[in-house]
Amino acid sequence: MSANLLAQETSPYLLQHKDNPVHWRPWGEAALKEAREGNKPILLSVGYAACHWCHVMAHESFEDADTAALMNRGFVNIKVDREERPDIDTIYQTALALIGEHGGWPLTMFLTPAGEPFWGGTYFPPEPRYGRPSFRDVLAKVLEVYKESPDKVAENAASLKAAIAKVSESKAGGAVPPNFPGQAAAAILPVVDAVHGGIGRAPKFPQPGLLELMWRGFKASGNPEIQRAVTLTLEKMCQGGIYDHLGGGFARYATDDQWLVPHFEKMLYDNAQLVSLMALVYPETKNPLLAARVAETVEFVLRDMRAEDGFASSYDADSEGVEGKFYVWSEDEIDRLLGADAQAFKSNYDVTAGGNWEGQNILRRMTPYPGDASTEETLQRCRKILWAAREKRVHPGRDDKVLADWNALMIAALAEAGAVFERPDWIAAARKAFDFITAKLSRDGRLRHSYRLGEAKHAATLDDYAAMTKAALALYEVSGESAYVAIAESWTAAADAHFWGLAGGYFLTADDVTDVITRTKSAMDQAVPSGNGMMAQNLARLFHLTGKDDYRRRAEATVAAFTGNLAETFHAMPALLAGNDILANAVEIVIIGERDAAGTKELLRAVYASSLPNRVLRVVAPGEALPAGHPAHGRGQSDGKATAFVCRAQTCSLPVTAASELAAALAAR
Numbered sequence: 100m101s102a103n104l105l106a107q108e109t110s111p112y113l114l115q116h117k118d119n120p121v122h123w124r125p126w127g128e129a130a131l132k133e134a135r136e137g138n139k140p141i142l143l144s145v146g147y148a149a150c151h152w153c154h155v156m157a158h159e160s161f162e163d164a165d166t167a168a169l170m171n172r173g174f175v176n177i178k179v180d181r182e183e184r185p186d187i188d189t190i191y192q193t194a195l196a197l198i199g200e201h202g203g204w205p206l207t208m209f210l211t212p213a214g215e216p217f218w219g220g221t222y223f224p225p226e227p228r229y230g231r232p233s234f235r236d237v238l239a240k241v242l243e244v245y246k247e248s249p250d251k252v253a254e255n256a257a258s259l260k261a262a263i264a265k266v267s268e269s270k271a272g273g274a275v276p277p278n279f280p281g282q283a284a285a286a287i288l289p290v291v292d293a294v295h296g297g298i299g300r301a302p303k304f305p306q307p308g309l310l311e312l313m314w315r316g317f318k319a320s321g322n323p324e325i326q327r328a329v330t331l332t333l334e335k336m337c338q339g340g341i342y343d344h345l346g347g348g349f350a351r352y353a354t355d356d357q358w359l360v361p362h363f364e365k366m367l368y369d370n371a372q373l374v375s376l377m378a379l380v381y382p383e384t385k386n387p388l389l390a391a392r393v394a395e396t397v398e399f400v401l402r403d404m405r406a407e408d409g410f411a412s413s414y415d416a417d418s419e420g421v422e423g424k425f426y427v428w429s430e431d432e433i434d435r436l437l438g439a440d441a442q443a444f445k446s447n448y449d450v451t452a453g454g455n456w457e458g459q460n461i462l463r464r465m466t467p468y469p470g471d472a473s474t475e476e477t478l479q480r481c482r483k484i485l486w487a488a489r490e491k492r493v494h495p496g497r498d499d500k501v502l503a504d505w506n507a508l509m510i511a512a513l514a515e516a517g518a519v520f521e522r523p524d525w526i527a528a529a530r531k532a533f534d535f536i537t538a539k540l541s542r543d544g545r546l547r548h549s550y551r552l553g554e555a556k557h558a559a560t561l562d563d564y565a566a567m568t569k570a571a572l573a574l575y576e577v578s579g580e581s582a583y584v585a586i587a588e589s590w591t592a593a594a595d596a597h598f599w600g601l602a603g604g605y606f607l608t609a610d611d612v613t614d615v616i617t618r619t620k621s622a623m624d625q626a627v628p629s630g631n632g633m634m635a636q637n638l639a640r641l642f643h644l645t646g647k648d649d650y651r652r653r654a655e656a657t658v659a660a661f662t663g664n665l666a667e668t669f670h671a672m673p674a675l676l677a678g679n680d681i682l683a684n685a686v687e688i689v690i691i692g693e694r695d696a697a698g699t700k701e702l703l704r705a706v707y708a709s710s711l712p713n714r715v716l717r718v719v720a721p722g723e724a725l726p727a728g729h730p731a732h733g734r735g736q737s738d739g740k741a742t743a744f745v746c747r748a749q750t751c752s753l754p755v756t757a758a759s760e761l762a763a764a765l766a767a768r
Contacts, residue, residue, distance in 0.1 A: 101171070105178060109551040111498045112148040112180040116157060120167035123178040126187055128614060134175040134212035140245045140252075141214065142174040142238075145181045145188050145206035148498035149364040149413040151422050152222045153205045158420075159225040160234045166225070169235060173242040174209075181206070182412055182502060183549045183557055186608040189619050190263060195219050197262045209241050214616050215256035218244075260616060267619040269604045270663030274655070277683040279676060283669050284316020284325045292356065296332030301356040305336060305349065307372035308624045308632075312673035314380060315680055315712050330384055333377060337392045338468070340461040343426065344448065345486040347392075347399030349373055350416075351626075359463055360456050363416040363423040363495070367404060368627045370396050371508035378516040383710035388468045393516050397525055400509060408535035409501035409550070410509050418495045425495050427459035428485070436488055437481050443474070444481040500551040503540050503559060506532055507566035508627065511573040518577045519707045526577050533570055537586070544593060558612050561605045561630030564594040568637045572644075579694050579718045584644060591637060595653070598630075603660030605631050622661035622675040623668070631657055632674020639682035643715040646726030654682050681713050685747070686765070689731045690718045692741030698756070699741040705758040706743075709765040 104124050105117040116123055124130035126143075134141050144161075146153035160166045170176050181188035181204065192202045194216040201221070208219035218241060223234035232240075245252055276282070287309065290299055297303040310329050317325040336342060339358025341350050348370050350361030374396055377389045404411045418425040430452045434441045444450065447470075450460045469475050510529045517525035539555055540547045546559035546567065568587045575583035598605040606618040607630060622631040638654035641647070658679045661672060669676060688706055692699035699718060706716060719725065725732045730751045731744045737754040745752040745764045755761045 109554055109556065110148075110180040110183050110500060110549075111496070111551075112146060112150075112153075112182070113178055115148065115154075116161060116178055119157070119161045120164050120171075121161050121176050122167075122171045123176050126177050126179045126184060126614065130175055130177050131212070131214055131614070134210075137175065138212060139173070139175050140241065141210035141212065142170060142176045143179065143191060143206070143208040143210055143216075143219075144177070145179045145191065145208070146204045147180055147182050147413070148496060149366070149415045150204045151362070151364070151416045152203075154417060154420075156205050156222050156234075160223070163225065166235055166238075169238050173238065175212075182498070182500070185562065186560055186612070186615055186619070189607060189621075190615060190617060191216055191219070193263050193266055193619065194259050195221070197259055197266070207237075209245075211252065211256050213256075214614075215260050217252050217255040217259065263619070264617050267617065267621065269600070269602060269620055269622070269660040271603060271660050272662030272665055273659065275658060275662055275665065275676065275679045275683075277680075278319060279669075280312060280315035280318075280680050281320035281322070282316075283676065284313040284320070285322065287313055287670060288325060288328055291328040291332070293328075293331075295357050296328070296335040297353075297356070297358070302352050302354050302362075303356060303358060304352040304626075305341075305369060305373060307369075307376045308628055308673040308677075309670065311376055311379065311712065312676060314376075314710075315677065318710065318712060319684070326383075329380065330386070333380060334386070334388060336373075337388050338464040340456075340463040342392065342463075343399070344462045344464060345482050345489060346403065347395035347397075348403075349396065359461060361423075361426075361461070363426055365414040366626070367400075367410055367412055367502075367505045368508055370400060371505070371512040372627075374512040374516050375508075378512070378519045379710055379712060381710075382519060382708050390520065391468065393520065397513065397516065397522075400513075401528055403497075406499040406501050406551075407539075408531050409506050409539075410532060411497055411499040412502055412505060413498045414494075415496035415498075418493045423456075423459075423461075425489065425492055427454075427456065427461055429454070429459060432488075433460075433485070436484055440477055440481050443477055447474075447478055500549050501536070501540070502549055503536055503546055503563040504548075504566040504627065506536055507563070507570040510536075510570040511566075514570070514573040514577045518703075521704075521707075526574075529570075530574060530578075533567075533574060536567065544589060546590070546593075558609055560609075561594060561598045561607050561634070562627065564590045564598070565605075565630040565633035565637060566627075568594075569633050572637060572640050575644075576716050584641075587637065587641060588645075591634075591641065591650075594634060600660075603656050605634055605657070622657075623671045624674050628674035629672070631661065632672060632676075632678060635675050635678025636681055637678075639678050639685070640715055642682065643685050643687055644717065644726075646728040651682065654678060658682075677712070681715070685713050685715045686711050687730070687746040688714060688716045688765070689725065689729075689734070689744045689746065689751075690716075690741060691721055691723075691734070691736050691743075692718065693720060694718050696741055701758045702741055702743050702755075702761055705761040706765065709762060711765060 105113045191208045203221045226233050341353045341358045341361045354360045377393050381389045416422050447466050448462045449465050454460045513525045513529035546563045547555040548557040548559045568590045571583045571587040597609040606620045608618045622629045635657045638650045642650035730746045730749045736742045740756040743755045743761045
């Protein structure tokens with residue numbers, strides 16, 4: 100069939116390419132069958148809607164008639180949105196790494212008609228540059244090799260397929276020491292930038308999972324240097340250009356070491372994880388900067404990232420074809436819009452005539468927050484004026500598909516932050532989004548991964564089940580509604596049935612998905628926590644909540660499946676190690692009282708005023724039974740008042756009825 104078939108898709112990324120002269124196909128059996136029947140190699144192009152270099156390659160090559168003609172003659176051309184099919188992307192990114200190339204997007208892979216990779220790269224320019232061959236030369240050479248050296252192609256494909264399968268084998272190890280977070284944090288500390296925060300040098304990524312692991316290490320050890328490394332990093336990010344000081348929200352990463360110059364795309368998952376991290380750190384530090392950034396980021400999400408009752412995936416880095424154009428300012432614009440207040444704003448936000456980036460100004464806060472009340476009032480007024488003016492610009496593209504796993508991360512973040520900052524409206528938004536996902540992206544006890552234009556598509560991955568279970572448990576904690584635990588148990592059962600591997604750990608792809616050449620398994624976190632890491636956390640929490648020993652055994656087996664070379668890989672598995680920490684070092688808090696009673700609310704306020712990464716909280720009505728094996732089983736209220744018990748390692752504190760006493764009990768290491 101000689102046609103571009105992407106107009107039939109719902110993915111904004113795929114629809115960006117529907118008018119290309121390339122005869123694109125979506126990934127699926129029809130495209131693979133076409134390649135087999137025509138004995139044509141597959142050109143697989145993987146990207147996502149907010150990807151700057153994906154746009155560049157599209158304009159240079161995929162919109163070029165001559166290049167498209169060469170692609171159409173020689174290949175079956177398949178376009179994949181990596182956010183819709185993370186399992187496909189993972190397989191071929193792994194193949195690229197095995198070839199010896201750096202991964203990234205756009206991913207350009209050449210496959211046999213069976214879908215097996217034999218060579219690839221990322222971005223290729225239209226003419227030789229950057230030390231890379233032109234895309235047309237690559238196409239011609241690949242076709243030549245495919246036709247004239249089929250044995251070599253087959254050998255490469257077989258070798259890569261075997262290597263991918265081997266990489267996906269988990270390396271089992273023994274039990275992780277209960278005090279490992281402290282050891283891990285101490286090992287990471289030397290590579291933290293002591294001036295600007297963050298891990299290593301440019302480019303710098305937020306890495307909230309690694310920062311959470313360090314925070315766990317601080318809470319376990321009390322080492323103030325570890326605490327400072329985390330708080331410094333958060334403060335520098337919150338003040339830097341990676342943060343949108345007008346509209347709220349964080350960009351994906353900074354291209355420099357000072358957090359000034361962002362890669363301007365905004366991703367839902369980054370903002371979800373950073374809200375969760377700041378909500379964890381804030382109770383310890385009471386830093387008003389963190390409180391402000393949480394509130395502003397949540398406002399951004401609820402205002403700009405709504406997609407029906409769920410949340411959109413991302414905002415593009417580009418507008419009008421220029422990266423960052425929407426976000427930067429000239430000094431003349433600032434002067435014209437702010438008038439008498441301009442000088443105060445410019446000195447606080449690093450605005451100069453020459454600019455701080457390519458002749459333009461990226462806003463970053465140069466003075467401590469908060470300043471005096473008068474200054475903050477002026478700056479807030481200025482920000483509102485500039486935001487209103489910016490709203491009249493051409494906005495970056497928005498990818499409004501709803502992804503189950505990314506939405507779940509934001510649902511959990513809203514629930515956690517809503518409790519810490521006493522914002523019931525945030526919790527209500529989390530519940531609404533959770534209900535939307537369960538209504539629109541689940542059927543017959545199974546989840547779907549992606550939703551847009553009324554259509555739920557693609558089998559859910561492990562990450563979807565793990566993240567939605569995490570969200571259910573977060574909502575249970577803030578609501579006390581047992582239905583959320585039942586949902587969490589149901590999805591955990593589905594993950595066990597369809598993703599568990601006999602050697603331990605979970606596969607990314609379900610056992611009834613038929614269009615992948617292999618099923619990968621990993622506990623390495625990427626931009627989001629690994630599914631295995633989130634499952635370890637969920638299983639640990641379910642064990643503590645239900646007392647069911649099967650959850651403990653499965654949590655231990657999940658952790659053990661990936662710890663064979665822990666000393667070399669711990670920094671890449673913070674989510675998995677968090678699961679082990681929750682299992683081994685849970686702080687179980689039981690409050691016996693009616694949830695809406697004043698005494699119960701005071702005790703809950705004390706709980707959320709404490710930074711407790713291993714918190715397992717439940718509120719039970721007087722007379723309601725705890726699981727038989729729970730250390731607080733059989734305990735009741737003291738003097739008819741709302742009463743709390745703090746339990747660690749199967750040992751509970753004396754009954755506590757005063758919020759101050761509960762705070763003291765929670766502060767003990």
